[in-house]
Amino acid sequence: MNREVILKLLKSPAQWIEERTGVVAFSAPLLFHHVPRSAKWWYVFGSATLMFFTIQIVTGICLGTMYAPSASNAWESLRFIDEEIPFGWMLRALHGWSSSAMVVMMAIHMLQVFMHGSFKFPRELNWITGVFLLLTVLALAFTGQVMRWDQDAYWGLGIGAAIVDRVPVFGDQMRALMLGGPIIGGETLNRFFALHVFILPGAAIALVGLHMTLIIKNGISEMPKPGEIVVPSTYREGFEERMKKTGVPFFPDAVQRDMVFCGVCLLLLVFLAAYYGPFGPGGMPDPTLINTNPRPDYPFMWIFGAVSLLPPASETAIMLVAPVVGIVILVAVPFLANSGERAPSRRPGMMLLAVVVVMAIVALTWEGVTSPWSPVMDGWSALPTPTQFVKGRTPLQMQGAVVFQFAQCRNCHELGGFGGKRGPALDEVATRMSPDQLIRQVQQGGGNMPAFGKNLNSAQMTAIVDFLSTLHPENEADSAIPGAQLPLPIKSPLTMNTVSSGAETPAGIHSR
Amino acid sequence: MSDNTKGETKKEGCVGCGCGGGGGGRPAAVPQDARRGFMFKIGAGLLGIGGALAAVPIVGYIVGPARSRYRNQWVDLGATTAFPSGQTRFATFLNPIRQPTDGDAAKTACWVRCVEAGKFQVFAINCAHLGCPVRWFEQSKLFMCPCHGGVYYQDGSRAAGPPPRGLFEYKWKVESGKLLIDAGRLPGLEESV
Numbered sequence: 001m002n003r004e005v006i007l008k009l010l011k012s013p014a015q016w017i018e019e020r021t022g023v024v025a026f027s028a029p030l031l032f033h034h035v036p037r038s039a040k041w042w043y044v045f046g047s048a049t050l051m052f053f054t055i056q057i058v059t060g061i062c063l064g065t066m067y068a069p070s071a072s073n074a075w076e077s078l079r080f081i082d083e084e085i086p087f088g089w090m091l092r093a094l095h096g097w098s099s100s101a102m103v104v105m106m107a108i109h110m111l112q113v114f115m116h117g118s119f120k121f122p123r124e125l126n127w128i129t130g131v132f133l134l135l136t137v138l139a140l141a142f143t144g145q146v147m148r149w150d151q152d153a154y155w156g157l158g159i160g161a162a163i164v165d166r167v168p169v170f171g172d173q174m175r176a177l178m179l180g181g182p183i184i185g186g187e188t189l190n191r192f193f194a195l196h197v198f199i200l201p202g203a204a205i206a207l208v209g210l211h212m213t214l215i216i217k218n219g220i221s222e223m224p225k226p227g228e229i230v231v232p233s234t235y236r237e238g239f240e241e242r243m244k245k246t247g248v249p250f251f252p253d254a255v256q257r258d259m260v261f262c263g264v265c266l267l268l269l270v271f272l273a274a275y276y277g278p279f280g281p282g283g284m285p286d287p288t289l290i291n292t293n294p295r296p297d298y299p300f301m302w303i304f305g306a307v308s309l310l311p312p313a314s315e316t317a318i319m320l321v322a323p324v325v326g327i328v329i330l331v332a333v334p335f336l337a338n339s340g341e342r343a344p345s346r347r348p349g350m351m352l353l354a355v356v357v358v359m360a361i362v363a364l365t366w367e368g369v370t371s372p373w374s375p376v377m378d379g380w381s382a383l384p385t386p387t388q389f390v391k392g393r394t395p396l397q398m399q400g401a402v403v404f405q406f407a408q409c410r411n412c413h414e415l416g417g418f419g420g421k422r423g424p425a426l427d428e429v430a431t432r433m434s435p436d437q438l439i440r441q442v443q444q445g446g447g448n449m450p451a452f453g454k455n456l457n458s459a460q461m462t463a464i465v466d467f468l469s470t471l472h473p474e475n476e477a478d479s480a481i482p483g484a485q486l487p488l489p490i491k492s493p494l495t496m497n498t499v500s501s502g503a504e505t506p507a508g509i510h511s512r
Numbered sequence: 513m514s515d516n517t518k519g520e521t522k523k524e525g526c527v528g529c530g531c532g533g534g535g536g537g538r539p540a541a542v543p544q545d546a547r548r549g550f551m552f553k554i555g556a557g558l559l560g561i562g563g564a565l566a567a568v569p570i571v572g573y574i575v576g577p578a579r580s581r582y583r584n585q586w587v588d589l590g591a592t593t594a595f596p597s598g599q600t601r602f603a604t605f606l607n608p609i610r611q612p613t614d615g616d617a618a619k620t621a622c623w624v625r626c627v628e629a630g631k632f633q634v635f636a637i638n639c640a641h642l643g644c645p646v647r648w649f650e651q652s653k654l655f656m657c658p659c660h661g662g663v664y665y666q667d668g669s670r671a672a673g674p675p676p677r678g679l680f681e682y683k684w685k686v687e688s689g690k691l692l693i694d695a696g697r698l699p700g701l702e703e704s705v
């Protein structure tokens with residue numbers, strides 16, 4: 001047999017299939033469409049997102065073969081996958097890490113498109129399908145957290161339910177619709193399961209298809225150059241001409257960079273998954289185990305931060321309206337600026353906006369992680385009083401230190417760098433407040449502090465204020481007013497209070 | 513493609529009517545366009561009615577839980593002697609409106625405060641802010657919330673932090689030495705004190 005015959009033999013089945021499916025004719029434009037020569041490393045993030053999405057589908061299907069979508073044994077089935085099934089833990093780790101990676105890649109991809117003005121004519125719908133993809137992926141991330149069915153999942157659902165409950169008029173019905181009943185239970189998990197494995201992936205696949213079709217139809221945008229202005233009436237012709245002249249085929253020219261970048265991402269993913277392992281599951285989803293500290297997953301940390309920092313008076317309105325406004329603005333982006341300059345240097349306002357949004361999300365995420373507004377629930381029992389605050393103190397002051405510890409003050413106040421951050425650190429409180437002011441603050445609360453007047457007897461109050469008066473830098477007198485005599489022993493703090501100097505609590509000292 | 517055109521020419525009037533061209537070979541009594549329009553309307557009508565009928569169970573199934581058919585029920589928290597006067601104690605119960613697949617999630621916790629003998633306050637575990645589980649601190653007589661720092665006094669009233677109101681309270685009664693509370697639905701804004 002000569003070469004010709006072999007080639008023909010090889011070719012004929014391929015031809016047979018092609019004649020009947022048209023698969024090559026269909027996918028050729030996907031592979032060989034021309035992309036701008038200038039499309040360099042900036043353009044790899046979309047491909048990486050798609051790769052992570054593919055990994056999610058594959059690992060998700062694998063997990064679906066073992067996961068028990070039932071509130072009575074979901075948690076146990078995850079433990080079983082982690083501990084008994086060969087590579088089970090690794091699959092869960094890949095699924096978890098790839099989900100975070102997908103959110104991150106998507107955010108970078110979106111930021112790049114925004115900064116390069118690639119959403120302008122004729123790619124408005126590329127952007128809008130992208131926005132809906134982002135929302136779908138975030139919904140997948142949230143429902144995925146519910147799939148873990150641990151304490152974070154349970155209380156996270158509780159928080160979601162409480163937010164939905166605040167919707168005017170229909171709140172109660174919407175909450176029931178979300179939870180699938182009057183409580184967080186079996187129906188809740190199964191509702192979120194249906195969303196996580198059927199509805200949302202289906203939507204995501206459809207949107208990815210649409211997004212890709214639009215990429216083929218409208219082409220990949222060129223790197224922006226200052227002065228190259230998008231004029232909708234002439235853009236298409238000019239773009240097509242430039243592609244013909246200077247464009248390169250996606251395969252095999254442009255794809256090499258995507259391959260290298262995706263390869264690096266994939267290696268990193270496997271490393272992270274193998275080294276750090278799966279996410280959770282955390283504590284058992286038993287709502288009577290209340291020693292828990294519910295926190296959302298990272299993609300939602302900034303929302304947790306924002307919700308915590310909202311002023312209570314307007315938080316309902318903001319929590320319900322802000323997401324809608326945010327989505328409307330994102331969708332509106334290409335219509336607000338659909339032509340003109342694309343170069344970042346010619347769009348300083350937009351760049352500033354992007355920087356501010358990114359910084360806000362990073363800062364809120366940081367706030368969410370450190371959550372200074374949360375009391376350290378075991379601060380009073382777990383954190384010893386640092387010795388420098390009790391060394392050389394009188395018995396009464398020592399007694400005060402004990403009361404200070406015992407009354408859970410440390411849950412909200414730091415001493416020597418340890419304790420809650422909800423209230424101010426008290427290391428040097430005596431330099432800010434006189435004993436009178438201290439008594440008043442402890443008794444009546446204020447700012448954001450509860451009143452302790454009813455819970456401490458006068459002996460305890462005397463002791464604690466005597467102790468607090470010693471909290472100042474070394475070699476300073478035991479009082480806020482230099483040289484002033486301490487009004488000790490305090491007979492009855494209750495009467496002390498009424499005759500106190502009238503000095504107001506320094507403004508803002510307790511408000512965060 | 514070529515077969516199709518042949519068919520069209522052979523059996524006039526049958527194009528697109530869905531009869532597959534085999535409609536008994538009857539010659540077209542009505543003009544082709546009018547007949548197509550008629551069939552289209554019939555088809556749309558049948559699909560519309562069928563779709564609406566099928567949608568009733570589908571929508572009803574999904575929105576069923578939103579039509580509140582769940583009523584709270586009286587739940588036994590045990591003998592009142594388990595709740596000494598002047599103290600606040602942790603209590604748990606099985607939710608009376610649980611489903612077979614709820615698992616541990618049907619367990620529910622609450623805080624029982626015995627104000628004085630025979631007088632109680634029973635607080636939901638859920639913070640009135642966004643529902644996290646509040647914890648009782650006997651020494652400072654405060655409830656604290658781990659999520660956003662809500663704090664409540666021992667009588668459930670709001671002391672500090674973002675909660676817009678005091679803790680949710682269950683209705684209670686004492687019957688033959690047992691403390692009963694009216695519980696079931698997840699506490700929310702609908703359930704006020």
Ligand code: FES
Pocket residue numbers: 639640641642643644657658659660661662673674675
């Ligand atoms: S849920 Fe308790 S303070 Fe927010």
